Amino acid sequence: MTIPHPIPYQGSKRHLAKKIAPFIPANTHRLIEPFVGSGALSIYMAYHHIIHQFILNDINAPLIHLWDSILSDPIRLIKTYTLLWHNQHGRERRYYDLIRTRFNQTHAPYYLLYLLARCVKASVRYNADGHFNQSLDNRRKGKHPETMRREIMALHQLLHNKTRLYSQDYVRVLQLATPDDVVYLDPPYVGLAQKRTSRYLQTIDEARFLKQLEWLNDKHIPFILSYDGRTGQNQFHHQLPETLNLTYVELEAGRSSQQTLLGRNEITYESLYLSPSLIKKLNNAIIPTQSPRQLSLFEEIA
Numbered sequence: 001m002t003i004p005h006p007i008p009y010q011g012s013k014r015h016l017a018k019k020i021a022p023f024i025p026a027n028t029h030r031l032i033e034p035f036v037g038s039g040a041l042s043i044y045m046a047y048h049h050i051i052h053q054f055i056l057n058d059i060n061a062p063l064i065h066l067w068d069s070i071l072s073d074p075i076r077l078i079k080t081y082t083l084l085w086h087n088q089h090g091r092e093r094r095y096y097d098l099i100r101t102r103f104n105q106t107h108a109p110y111y112l113l114y115l116l117a118r119c120v121k122a123s124v125r126y127n128a129d130g131h132f133n134q135s136l137d138n139r140r141k142g143k144h145p146e147t148m149r150r151e152i153m154a155l156h157q158l159l160h161n162k163t164r165l166y167s168q169d170y171v172r173v174l175q176l177a178t179p180d181d182v183v184y185l186d187p188p189y190v191g192l193a194q195k196r197t198s199r200y201l202q203t204i205d206e207a208r209f210l211k212q213l214e215w216l217n218d219k220h221i222p223f224i225l226s227y228d229g230r231t232g233q234n235q236f237h238h239q240l241p242e243t244l245n246l247t248y249v250e251l252e253a254g255r256s257s258q259q260t261l262l263g264r265n266e267i268t269y270e271s272l273y274l275s276p277s278l279i280k281k282l283n284n285a286i287i288p289t290q291s292p293r294q295l296s297l298f299e300e301i302a
């Protein structure tokens with residue numbers, strides 16, 4: 001079985017999960033993802049039997065309903081997706097628009113799965129009225145129902161009896177964290193948040209977010225933060241306050257598909273920040289704590 005990813009999702013960390021995983025201490029009781037999206041890191045950790053308990057949260061309620069369907073009623077979800085997928089043939093455009101309207105009326109999780117499988121870049125976009133408004137991607141047909149069935153069942157097996165789901169603002173879910181957990185934070189990009197795009201239902205306020213990081217440090221709750229990135233010369237690197245005492249790691253994320261389309265051959269990098277209590281758990285002897293700096297030792301640890 002390969003690692004299942006039934007929820008197509010722009011911003012998914014599926015290609016980075018294996019590079020983030022070694023920063024999670026072996027004896028971690030529980031992984032908490034307050035910005036779970038498609039949950040690539042949790043899926044990776046469950047697949048490799050590294051962690052056995054998860055708290056997954058996202059402000060996007062239909063997305064969490066989709067997670068709930070996968071974990072508690074996968075057969076029904078598979079049947080409906082199969083029906084929707086077959087019904088689209090020969091009238092793809094009209095059918096997609098119809099399902100999008102139905103989703104905006106009902107917020108039903110099976111409609112969201114179909115839309116994510118068929119929309120441009122698997123990108124969740126809502127307009128100012130909170131209506132999903134992403135268009136159809138004409139070049140793809142969406143994941144075949146048989147592949148979808150296999151992936152949904154595999155994810156169900158991995159997480160159904162190990163996971164608590166929430167759809168709250170991340171600040172509320174952080175209240176559940178203890179020093180025995182690791183919190184993985186993958187918020188929407190700050191750059192986009194400042195431009196007030198409708199990429200997600202809600203964008204995060206940076207000052208409020210930094211206050212939460214401080215709070216996590218005060219409570220000695222270990223956390224890993226994915227924040228910004230850079231492609232070639234385009235820097236999105238974002239300095240976080242030194243008082244947070246975070247250790248900076250730069251991860252090579254491979255080639256950016258956008259850059260490849262533009263004929264450029266540039267590597268994308270993603271920034272990761274490790275909290276002081278996480279570093280302590282990981283063993284100061286292996287990972288130096290000067291901050292910020294790139295950890296070239298990382299590949300050897302993995």
Ligand SMILES: C[S@@+](CC[C@H](N)C(=O)[O-])C[C@H]1O[C@@H](n2cnc3c(N)ncnc32)[C@H](O)[C@@H]1O
Binds near residue numbers: 037040058189
């Ligand atoms: C970059 S994506 C996470 C991607 C995820 N790591 C994955 O592998 O798919 C950020 C997520 O944060 C969610 N989000 C945005 N604002 C939020 C908030 N205030 N509280 C909780 N979740 C939020 C979005 O709905 C989105 O799914």
